[in-house]
Amino acid sequence: MRSKHSNHLLEELVYVADFQSMGRKAFSKKYGYGKDPVRRKSGQGVWMKSIRQAGVGQPCPTCYVRMRPSYLQLPNSVTVEHVIPLCMGGKNIKNGVKPNCVPMCDACNKARNDVMMKFGKKLSVVKFLWEQVWEDEAPLHPTYEAFFNRQLRYHQRAEYKKNPGTGSGAKA
Numbered sequence: 001m002r003s004k005h006s007n008h009l010l011e012e013l014v015y016v017a018d019f020q021s022m023g024r025k026a027f028s029k030k031y032g033y034g035k036d037p038v039r040r041k042s043g044q045g046v047w048m049k050s051i052r053q054a055g056v057g058q059p060c061p062t063c064y065v066r067m068r069p070s071y072l073q074l075p076n077s078v079t080v081e082h083v084i085p086l087c088m089g090g091k092n093i094k095n096g097v098k099p100n101c102v103p104m105c106d107a108c109n110k111a112r113n114d115v116m117m118k119f120g121k122k123l124s125v126v127k128f129l130w131e132q133v134w135e136d137e138a139p140l141h142p143t144y145e146a147f148f149n150r151q152l153r154y155h156q157r158a159e160y161k162k163n164p165g166t167g168s169g170a171k172a
Helices: 004-022 024-031 044-055 106-119 123-134 142-162
Strands: 078-082 101-105
Touching (some): 044 078, 044 101, 078 106, 101 106, 106 123, 106 142, 123 142
16 A cells, blocks of 8 residues: 555656656646746745745755755755756645755755756656655665765865865764
């Protein structure tokens, strides 16, 4: 028997599969998007800011470092991450049990983007990105996880070198 959380993942994977198989025009027509399904709406800044503010002082959902305000521009500064990226069919869902827009540290956000850029828009990548945030007990794809961890360390070091003496490398 599947839980309602795994059903939510299945719905998202079906949505992404439609995006990959239908083509942009057919996908846009079926799901009610305009010309470009990735276009952002003008009022987006307000709710994104509220997500960032809610994440300050909270642990990052992937590396568990305590997130700091975004204006500090540190590796552990809070950003808004789409668990399933918009370019892979994700939605701007910010409420609910498992929203698609979540606060995440900058280093993890960049490392997740690197995973997507290296391995492409595959269902297995989408599954990894989803399970990394929402499925604590799920075994992650070993290749993607190893690459993510390598990129995470790189982004933490690179940003720390830009801002020495900030203490941004400490975990919560």
